[in-house]
Amino acid sequence: MVxxxxxALFTTFCELILPLIARFITDNATNDIAALTTRAILSVGAIYLVLRIIDTAANYYMASxxxxxxxxxxxxxxxxxFAHLQNLSSSFYDNxxxxxxxxxxxxxxxDVTEFAHHCPEELFISTIKIVVSFIxxxxxxxxxxxxIFSIIPLIIISTRYFNVKMRTQFKRQRTQIGExxxxxxxxxxxxxxxxxxxxxxxxxxKxxxxxxxxxxxxxxxxxYMAGFQSSTRLFDGLMYIVIVVAGAFFIKYGKITAGDFTAYLLYASTLLSSIRRIVDFMEQFQRGMTGIERFFEIMDSPVEITDAPNAVDLNDxxxxxxFDNVTFSYSSENENVLNNLSLHVKPGDTVALxxxxxxxxxxxxSLIPRFYDVTDGTISIDGKxxxxxxxxxLRSNIGVVQQDIYLFSGTVYENIEYGRPGATKAEIMEAAKLAGAHDFIMDLEDGYDTYVGERGxxxxxxxxxxxxxxxxxxxxPPILILDEATSALDNESERIVQESLERLAKGRTTFVIAHRLTTIKNASTILVLTENGIEEKGNHKELLEAGGLYSHMYSMYRS
Structure with missing residues (x-):
């Protein structure tokens, strides 16, 4: 940047030196033509040529x-x-x-980076040109x-008015593009x-x-952009008229020389080109500022679920x-989804919900892996x-299988490897065999290298x-959550997947959310959850004998 x-300073210097050269030649031609020798002319030309070569190199650096x-x-x-988005909680994505x-x-x-790159350049160059021109x-x-410079405040007032209008519209435009x-x-x-x-x-x-x-x-x-640019053109013409008319009177009364007047016209051109550059840049400036505001709206979104300062690893x-008196609501405006819920799940148990x-x-x-944080109460694993x-x-020790499995765009191999990046091919194939997936994968056209398509x-x-x-x-993982993992499948697929899930759940603490009640008959504990909390608790046989809500649901399902 420096x-x-x-x-940018070099390129500006080259532009500012030209009117002085023109003034030198004009004054000598007017006052003493003999002083305008061939050597003087060639010397001036050589100096300006060197400056232009430097200007070209400097401009190349700026552009590349x-x-x-x-x-x-x-x-x-x-x-x-992207890193911040990865850390934002599920509640952010819900809204x-x-x-x-x-x-x-x-x-x-x-737009932000175009603004960030060009803004210092444009302001630096224009400021130098305006200040040096004035001096x-x-x-x-x-x-x-x-x-001449008395016109600049009018330009600033006009620019400020249109800038405010343009920024509002650009923000609306960005929001609508997002929609x-x-x-x-x-x-x-x-x-x-x-x-x-x-x-x-x-x-x-739609x-x-x-x-x-x-x-x-x-x-x-x-x-508003048209109004902005048209008003600037108006002030351009106004400034030239002032220079020509006022300058002519000053020449008439001998207050400036012809060379000075020539320099005035050239500096006025430089001055107006600086103002035009600022004007042209203003659209980019407004887009950049709008982008910065929208960037910080994301970056200022709080990361609600973070590690405590003294957080420790979960091992062995x-x-x-x-669950100890757990209460939860999705926001302060919503009613509680869970109220003072208490539950103890022993190692290796399967709890069906x-x-x-x-x-x-x-x-x-969703509260166990902290996709959301409890509103009140505590959840502990192994007493922590x-x-x-x-x-x-925490999340490395919890496995989740959902009803709608999300597969990333890529191959079958890459999607399985996502469970433990860096795993060997033998380990990936063994995992596929345990899941009952190896045979159908081998029947695919490219086996494990088959592209699964968007979302599989x-x-x-x-x-x-x-x-x-x-x-x-x-x-x-030692802890498993199965969220209606078979509810969307046909009977044959459900049987195969259910066998895979039973192998997966063996020896692990497992939570099963199920609508097909026949799939949870062997669960250690079945919880019947309603808006009132845990209505019933027990194993399949106990709940059927109790003749309550579970028994009613099971009889309806069987019928």
């Missing part, structure tokens, strides 16, 4: 290395934002559209100089649903609405889990409050589940 500004510096800023900011985030991490950051012109004729991105992402990720309901026209209409809104915002933005886990939707089954399981444990250590669309539901289970087998 050397970039040093180069200077832009690389801006690209490095963009890279660092994008890295910092934020991914399309908005994508807009901020791509388009906004490009030099003032030495020729202070009164004409003051008349449009979110809408496109939503429609394309759900394209099979769109096709299945033949709602292509509906999606086109997109057209957002697209038209963006156009309306841009129309207002360009109206047996899997003893204790059943009950109507909204009872808090998934919420309870989970808040006193390092997040990475090239695999069936059962195949995706088994790849997800293989991923957890590779991780080999």
């Amino acid at each position: 050397f970039d500004l040093f180069c 290395v200077g832009h690389v510096m801006g690209a490095k800023m963009e890279t660092d900011m994008r890295r910092d934002m 934020t559209k991914v399309g908005q985030i994508m807009s901020r991490i791509t388009n906004d950051l490009f 030099i012109l003032g030495s020729f004729n202070i009164w004409l100089t003051l008349i 449009l991105n979110a809408q496109v992402e939503d429609a394309l990720l759900g394209i099979r649903v769109v096709h299945s309901f033949a709602n292509e026209e509906c999606e086109k209409e 997109f057209e609405g957002g697209n038209s809104k963006l156009l309306d915002i841009k129309k207002v933005s360009y109206k 886990v047996s899997g003893d889990i204790q 059943v009950g109507p939707s909204g009872g808090g089954k998934t919420t309870l399981c 409050d989970i808040k006193s444990l390092k997040l990475k250590s 669309v090239k695999l069936s539901g059962g195949q995706k589940q088994r790849v997800g289970i293989a991923r957890v087998f590779l991780k080999n």
Whole structure:
């Protein structure tokens, strides 16, 4: 940056020296033509040629290395934002559209770095030109100089007015682009649903609405930009008229020489070019400032779930889990999902959670790996409050298999390896065998190197589940959470996946959320969760004999 500004100083110096050369030649030609020798002319030309060579080299550095510096800023900011996004809790993503985030991490950051790179250059160059021009012109004729520079405050007032308007519009524009991105992402990720309901026209209409809104915002933005640029052109003309008319009177009354007047016209051109550069830069400036505001909106989002200052690692886990008067709500405005819930799960036990939707089954399981923090009460593993444990250590000891397995764009091999990056191929294949996935993987066209497509669309539901289970087998955690892992599968796939899950759960403390009650008959403990908390607790046989809610649910399911 320092050397970039040093180069900017050279380019500015070259521009400022030309009017002095023109003044020298004009005054000599007017007052003493004999003084304008061939040697003097060639000397002046040689000096200016050397300055232009230096100017070319300096400008090359600014255009190449200077832009690389801006690209490095963009890279660092994008890295910092992505790292911060990785640390934000689930509650942030519950209330934020991914399309908005994508807009901020791509388009906004490009504008920020263009601004960050060019802003110091433009301000530095323009400030030097304006100050030096004032000093030099003032030495020729202070009164004409003051008349010319009296127009600059009017330019500043006009610029400030339009800048405020432009920044507001650019922020609205960025927000709407984010909304449009979110809408496109939503429609394309759900394209099979769109096709299945033949709602292509509906999606086109929704997109057209957002697209038209963006156009309306841009129309207002360009109206203010046009006003900004037109007012600047008006002041350009005004300044030239003042120089020509006032300068002519000063020449008439002998207050300045012809050479001084020539220098005035050239410096006025330099001055106006500086103002034009600032004007042209203002659009970039406003886009950059808007991008910075949106960047810091993300960076200032608090990381709600963090390691305590004295957090420790969770080692040699047996899997003893204790819920002690746990209360939880998703926000202060919402009602509690869990109220004073207490539960003790012994090492190696399998706890099944059943009950109507909204009872808090998934919420309870999400609290164990601290996807959310409890509102009140404590959860402990092997006698240690989970808040006193390092997040990475805690989550490394917990495996989660969900109903909708998320597969990353890549190969089958890469998706299984995600469970323990750096695992050997033999370990990955063994995990696939334990999950009952090896045979179907080998039948794929490229085996483990088969590309699974976006979100694993090239695999069936059962195949995706088994790849997800293989991923957890590779991780080999002592605590397991199965969130309706078989509810979306057909009977044959469910049987295969259920066998894999039973092998996975063996010897581990396991929480199972299930709607198919036949899959949890062998659980150590079954909890019936409702809005009132734990309504019933016991094993399958005990709850059937009790004739309560579980018995009623089971009889309905069997029928």
